[in-house]
Amino acid sequence: MRTCIVGGGLLAYFLSRSLLSKGHSLTIINRDREECEWFARRLRAVIVHGDGTHPAVMEDADSAAADSVLAITPHDEDNYLICQIARLKYGTPYVFALLNDPDNEGIFQELGIASAYSSVELLSQLIEQRIGYDAVTNLTPLADGKANLTEVLMPQDSPAAGRAVQELEFPEGCLIVSILRAGRAIIPRGPTVLEAADRVGVVSLPESYPKALAVLIGDRVV
Amino acid sequence: MARKKFVVIVGCGRFGSYLANRFSAEGSSVVVVDPDPESFTGLNSDFSGFTIEGNAFEFAVLEQAKVGKSDLFVAATEKDSTNLYCADVAKTHFKVPRVVARVYDPELTEIFRNTSIELVCPAVLSTDRFFQSGS
Numbered sequence: 001m002r003t004c005i006v007g008g009g010l011l012a013y014f015l016s017r018s019l020l021s022k023g024h025s026l027t028i029i030n031r032d033r034e035e036c037e038w039f040a041r042r043l044r045a046v047i048v049h050g051d052g053t054h055p056a057v058m059e060d061a062d063s064a065a066a067d068s069v070l071a072i073t074p075h076d077e078d079n080y081l082i083c084q085i086a087r088l089k090y091g092t093p094y095v096f097a098l099l100n101d102p103d104n105e106g107i108f109q110e111l112g113i114a115s116a117y118s119s120v121e122l123l124s125q126l127i128e129q130r131i132g133y134d135a136v137t138n139l140t141p142l143a144d145g146k147a148n149l150t151e152v153l154m155p156q157d158s159p160a161a162g163r164a165v166q167e168l169e170f171p172e173g174c175l176i177v178s179i180l181r182a183g184r185a186i187i188p189r190g191p192t193v194l195e196a197a198d199r200v201g202v203v204s205l206p207e208s209y210p211k212a213l214a215v216l217i218g219d220r221v222v
Numbered sequence: 223m224a225r226k227k228f229v230v231i232v233g234c235g236r237f238g239s240y241l242a243n244r245f246s247a248e249g250s251s252v253v254v255v256d257p258d259p260e261s262f263t264g265l266n267s268d269f270s271g272f273t274i275e276g277n278a279f280e281f282a283v284l285e286q287a288k289v290g291k292s293d294l295f296v297a298a299t300e301k302d303s304t305n306l307y308c309a310d311v312a313k314t315h316f317k318v319p320r321v322v323a324r325v326y327d328p329e330l331t332e333i334f335r336n337t338s339i340e341l342v343c344p345a346v347l348s349t350d351r352f353f354q355s356g357s
Contacts, residue, residue, distance in 0.1 A: 055330060081306055081307065103281050103282070110315055111310050
């Protein structure tokens with residue numbers, strides 16, 4: 001996969017490192033000469049010094065050969081133009097724009113740049129998903145950190161309420177180990193029926209955790 | 223009586239202010255947008271339109287300028303990317319009937335040739351003029 005990144009800073013650097021480790025062959029366009037030299041010393045990538053909104057610079061970077069162009073400068077309008085040059089001039093199959101103004105997501109899609117994401121929007125979604133849901137507490141690592149113990153407060157509309165533990169479509173790699181109900185601790189067996197407002201202790205492998213959570217609290221989080 | 227023509231111009235440099243003065247003198251309603259309030263000193267004393275201080279690439283600013291109601295939108299800032307972006311938003315989102323963008327880089331006029339944005343490139347215009355005058 002040939003990827004062209006237009007932008008700079010640590011964002012471009014760490015993104016490049018991540019893509020290089022996944023086997024992308026990489027070109028970076030950056031308009032700051034010193035930063036270009038810094039990149040060139042640290043990354044196995046082709047570094048092009050210039051402004052990516054100038055078609056001639058995109059040409060120098062051999063953008064025609066790129067499978068994807070990622071525009072991650074701090075200016076939305078520059079990211080727009082970089083993507084449009086790639087689409088209109090080279091027919092680049094995949095273009096991506098980083099947006100600074102979250103209001104622009106819809107607009108960019110209207111203008112034909114489907115993959116446009118605002119970092120503000122992504123971050124707030126991540127926060128909501130990972131830590132924003134206050135029904136999930138006590139993330140304790142177990143087994144050398146390879147498994148976790150989590151407590152989940154079952155909401156009123158929990159799809160698991162009124163069902164026995166053994167009926168739940170729980171994924172492999174997780175187990176309900178405790179229930180706190182009205183101040184009383186229960187160590188459940190298969191026939192134990194869950195109720196709304198139970199605080200349920202779950203031991204899980206990281207990859208099974210989102211599914212387990214979905215079984216207990218519905219789709220609101222994952 | 224025919225409705226007054228409504229023109230939105232972003233960028234109040236030499237080109238933008240010159241255009242704004244002309245349209246205003248012709249009796250059009252004009253709104254000019256520029257982030258620098260000093261730039262509005264380029265408008266004539268009898269300029270009858272409105273000025274908005276703001277960045278044209280901000281969607282909220284374009285909405286404030288009532289781009290959706292305009293008959294003509296001209297993007298005349300100093301940056302090609304800003305001009306093309308605003309022009310595309312005016313055309314595609316706000317469905318403005320006539321949209322013009324000034325671009326400095328002649329190559330961009332080629333790349334955007336098949337879009338419905340009218341492009342004004344000073345280098346191309348003066349070169350064409352030069353060859354037309356029979357050099």
